[in-house]
Amino acid sequence: MKLVSILIPAYNAERWIADTIKSALAQTWTRKEIIVIDDGSTDQTFTIARQFASDQVVVVTQENQGPSAARNRAFSLSQGEYIQWLDADDLLSPDKIEKQMEVANDSPGNRTLLSSAWGYFHFRPEQTKFSPTALWSDLSPVEWLLRKMSQNLHMQTATWLTPRELMEAAGPWDERLVVDDDGEYFCRVLLASNGVKFVPDAKVFYRVSPSTRVSFMGRSNKKLDARLLAMQLHVKYIRSLEDSARIRAACVTYLQDWLINFYPERPDIVRELEELAVTLGGRLEKPRLRWKYAWIKPLFGLEVAKRAQVTFPELKACLTRSILSLRS
Numbered sequence: 001m002k003l004v005s006i007l008i009p010a011y012n013a014e015r016w017i018a019d020t021i022k023s024a025l026a027q028t029w030t031r032k033e034i035i036v037i038d039d040g041s042t043d044q045t046f047t048i049a050r051q052f053a054s055d056q057v058v059v060v061t062q063e064n065q066g067p068s069a070a071r072n073r074a075f076s077l078s079q080g081e082y083i084q085w086l087d088a089d090d091l092l093s094p095d096k097i098e099k100q101m102e103v104a105n106d107s108p109g110n111r112t113l114l115s116s117a118w119g120y121f122h123f124r125p126e127q128t129k130f131s132p133t134a135l136w137s138d139l140s141p142v143e144w145l146l147r148k149m150s151q152n153l154h155m156q157t158a159t160w161l162t163p164r165e166l167m168e169a170a171g172p173w174d175e176r177l178v179v180d181d182d183g184e185y186f187c188r189v190l191l192a193s194n195g196v197k198f199v200p201d202a203k204v205f206y207r208v209s210p211s212t213r214v215s216f217m218g219r220s221n222k223k224l225d226a227r228l229l230a231m232q233l234h235v236k237y238i239r240s241l242e243d244s245a246r247i248r249a250a251c252v253t254y255l256q257d258w259l260i261n262f263y264p265e266r267p268d269i270v271r272e273l274e275e276l277a278v279t280l281g282g283r284l285e286k287p288r289l290r291w292k293y294a295w296i297k298p299l300f301g302l303e304v305a306k307r308a309q310v311t312f313p314e315l316k317a318c319l320t321r322s323i324l325s326l327r328s
Helices: 017-025 045-050 067-077 096-105 141-151 164-170 181-192 210-215 221-241 245-259 267-279 296-300 302-327
Strands: 004-010 032-039 057-062 082-085 112-121 161-163 195-207
Touching (some): 004 017, 004 096, 017 045, 032 067, 045 057, 067 181, 096 195, 141 221, 161 164, 181 221, 221 245
Parallel strands (some): 032 057, 112 195
């Protein structure tokens, strides 16, 4: 039986870290190690996690360096032949790893990447809704990236079960990326793989909480610069696999989908993306607001309308969490 390392980066997750560690311990795949890296939390995350320390659970703390640095530290301490990433507020179904390892054991070599089903929940994982996308399938690396970029899709970090050989081939997490670090990282893992096997019976429960909003762009130039870098790397990676008309068109669609995050506050980034689109044989259009927010622009201007488009879903999520909290 192969050893699986479950790696948990944690920052200010005192409300959820115990449940997440219990989820890891409950895995029916018995040969496992669990490594928790507390990334300089200012709450009781480390104290709570340390209560689980044992021969099977290692808990380490470090100065705050960001999630990518915490993941790199966790991997450096691991010994597993397969790696399971698990954010500090998410949960795995008890047989998640076992279901994927059954498929892994039937796959030739150590270059197959395993993915799984996932869905959002607020407080009760049994209320999770699983909504399949075009990525919920067995796919080659280029087809997976093509669907991701042309349809603006993603897979949650914990869905992956990754052979160590692929992790070592991909290299460390990029600590410059304060957003989309997982998207960029698994692009590199895909490049090193021979394809993805999707395991529908394996499930991940993705908690909707303030910590899940790390990808929220806001008005941070640091995040905007990181997003630009991640986008440039995505285009580079997929074109290294195939540089065809369909790939270039998917790249232009990808740039168009994300253009609104930079427009009009960062004209320098907008120009870079427009120039990149031209090299791909395309052209970017002025970004459009979704219909439910477009009416705000004539009255209050683009900036207010754009902020509403981003903020209203946040407020709705906060309200939903509050209502569900009262019911639980």
